[in-house]
Amino acid sequence: MEVFKTHGAFSWSELLTSDPAKAAEFYGKLFGWSVESMPGGPPGAPPYQVLKVGDTAVGGLTACPQQGMPPAWGVYVTVDNVDDTVAQARQMGAKVLMEIMEVPTVGRMATLQDPQGAVFNVITYVEMPDEKA
Structure with missing residues (x-):
């Protein structure tokens, strides 16, 4: 996979x-x-x-991007479409902690918090030049 x-x-x-x-x-x-x-x-x-x-x-x-923020490991979950995933997560009660942003040469990502409070990132990676058919 x-x-x-x-x-x-x-x-x-x-x-x-x-x-x-x-x-x-x-x-x-x-x-x-x-x-x-x-x-x-x-x-x-x-x-x-x-x-x-x-x-x-x-x-x-x-x-850490903010002083006083506790150190933590974060996870990224691959999604087919960040925009659709963020919209669906919002409808399901998630909070968007960081709006969708472009990461040059990497992809588009956002940081979400599920209804129980767990934080995670979603990302759609850009197609790398050697991956193009």
């Missing part, structure tokens, strides 16, 4: 942390992950780091 193309598949995990350097060191030693900084990003935003097992990207790591 290709998790980046399969609707409903968990496809990415991301750590928001108060100390990215210490977190990278901890998880690197614990799981053998390497950390690679990703170029780009919005001006003034903390650098985004990709966590890898060998050459395979398995997750991401960045600073």
